[in-house]
Amino acid sequence: MTLDELEPGQECYVVKVNIxxxxxQRLLDMGFIPKTRIKVIRNAPLVDPVDLLIxxxxxxxxxxxxxxxxVTLL
Amino acid sequence: xxxxxxxxxxxxxxxxxxxxxxxxxxxxxARQFVANYPGITVEKKTGIYYYKGDKVxxxxxxxxxxxxxxxxxxxxxxxxxxxxxxxxxxxIVDASNLERNLYLTFQLLEMDIPLVIALNxxxxxxxxxxxxxxDKLSRQLGTAVVPTIANKGKGKEELRQAIWETYKxxxxxxxxxxxxxxxxxxxxxxxxxxxLSENQNLSKSYSTRWLAVKLLGNDSEAQKLV
Numbered sequence: 069m070t071l072d073e074l075e076p077g078q079e080c081y082v083v084k085v086n087i088x089x090x091x092x093q094r095l096l097d098m099g100f101i102p103k104t105r106i107k108v109i110r111n112a113p114l115v116d117p118v119d120l121l122i123x124x125x126x127x128x129x130x131x132x133x134x135x136x137x138x139v140t141l142l
Numbered sequence: 143x144x145x146x147x148x149x150x151x152x153x154x155x156x157x158x159x160x161x162x163x164x165x166x167x168x169x170x171x172a173r174q175f176v177a178n179y180p181g182i183t184v185e186k187k188t189g190i191y192y193y194k195g196d197k198v199x200x201x202x203x204x205x206x207x208x209x210x211x212x213x214x215x216x217x218x219x220x221x222x223x224x225x226x227x228x229x230x231x232x233x234i235v236d237a238s239n240l241e242r243n244l245y246l247t248f249q250l251l252e253m254d255i256p257l258v259i260a261l262n263x264x265x266x267x268x269x270x271x272x273x274x275x276x277d278k279l280s281r282q283l284g285t286a287v288v289p290t291i292a293n294k295g296k297g298k299e300e301l302r303q304a305i306w307e308t309y310k311x312x313x314x315x316x317x318x319x320x321x322x323x324x325x326x327x328x329x330x331x332x333x334x335x336x337x338l339s340e341n342q343n344l345s346k347s348y349s350t351r352w353l354a355v356k357l358l359g360n361d362s363e364a365q366k367l368v
Contacts, residue, residue, distance in 0.1 A: 090212045097207040099242050123241045 069141070072118070072134035074108045080139035081105055087136030099123045100137060148196045150309050153223055155250060156234030157243050158205035161262040163187070164292040165234055166202040169302065186222065193302050196309075201228070207242075209249045211363035220363070223253055224348065230256040230308055232301075237267035237274055237289070247283070251319045254349035256312050257285045258304050260297070264289045284319050320351070331355065344368065 074080060082104045085095050099122055109119040109126065117128040156162045170189030187202040203222055204215040211217050223231065231250050235243040250257055261276060280287040286304040290297030323331060334354040339345045344353065348367065356364035 093210055093212050094207065097210075097245065099245070123239075125239050125242060 069139060070135050071106065071108075071120075071137040071139050072131040074139070074141075076108050076110045079105060079107045079142040081142065082137060083140050084138040085136060086138055087133070091133055092136070095133075095137065098127065105142070106139065150196055150198045150230070150305070151226070151228045152198060152200050152230055152232050152305060153226075153228040153255075154200055154202045154232045154234065155219060155223070155246070156205060157207055157236065157239075157246050160205065160234045160236040160239075160243060161260075161290075161292045162202055162205060162234045165232070165260055165262065165290065165301070166200055168292050168295055168298055169198075170200055186218065191302070193306050196306065198302075198305065200232070201226075206246065208246055209253075210359075211361055217363065223250075223255060228255060229312065230258060230305065232258050232260060232305060234260050234262050237261045237264050238270055238272065240267075240272075240274065248319075248321055251283065251285075252321065252349070252352045252355060254352060256308050257283075258301070258308050259283070259285055259287045260292075260301055261287055261289045262292050264297075265291050265294075323355075327358065330358065334358065338368070341368075 070086075071080070082100050082102055084102065085092055085100050087095070104122060107121040109121055111118050115131065117130050118134060120127045120129065154162050154166050166187060166189060170191050186204070189200045189202070191198050191200070201222065203219040206213070206216045206219050209216055209220045209223075211220065222228070231253075233247050233250055235247060247257075247259065259279075261274060261279075264274075267274060274289075276287045276289055286308055288297055288301045288304050290301060292298075322328065331351065331354045334357060335350045338350040338353055344350065344367070353364055353367065357368070
């Protein structure tokens with residue numbers, strides 16, 4: 069499954085980053101590497117963006133970007 | 143010694159929001175001025191201070207998460223480190239976000255330029271219950287690590303001292319930290335490094351190991367260098 073499918077409160081591990089280019093590189097730089105634990109905190113009122121907790125910090129991203137992150141539920 | 147040899151060029155690098163500019167202002171005080179470099183839309187600030195008779199020139203680089211060549215900020219920061227020959231890098235690390243920040247630190251270490259780490263926002267980290275063993279961090283990375291709380295001016299003198307000492311000792315005790323990329327990649331890196339070392343122009347200007355790592359990562363700017 070992909071990161072955009074998770075509901076607030078759910079946790080997962082990163083399996084793979086499926087997007088390349090600038091966004092893919094940025095995700096890798098920010099810690100989206102396999103086996104990294106992520107918790108979905110909440111969605112914005114109009115769904116986008118989504119607030120995540122990764123490696124001890126909060127990160128907001130679009131669902132379209134989260135779709136590029138393959139994860140497995142905790 | 144000529145006058146020029148006492149001018150210490152220090153690049154201030156770090157991830158966004160790690161407090162680079164706060165530390166920059168804290169160290170340089172009122173003497174700070176802003177400079178625009180032509181051809182680049184991202185601003186680099188330059189400031190000076192004097193310490194024990196030496197002039198220290200600080201250049202505040204744009205904040206970057208890493209040093210690839212994907213974004214303009216990263217290219218500006220990287221080109222400065224590659225081509226302007228700073229004597230050392232002052233790496234500002236957000237202590238409350240250590241793991242992510244150290245990623246850039248390792249990339250900076252790989253460039254083979256002496257490094258001083260300012261472990262900033264120590265108070266924020268402490269409030270979150272994080273205790274960081276700075277001595278151990280310093281031993282493992284082979285660099286000076288100075289805890290700071292820049293917005294309160296704490297650690298300023300210690301940082302100035304560490305920059306000065308690292309500069310004075312730059313030729314004697316600096317052992318570059320080396321990341322081991324494992325059994326698959328290391329042999330390739332070694333052979334690539336050997337080939338690059340044969341080109342004297344390249345090996346004089348750049349760390350060949352750094353170039354080898356970047357070439358292996360298919361980095362477009364590194365490809366232009368060779």
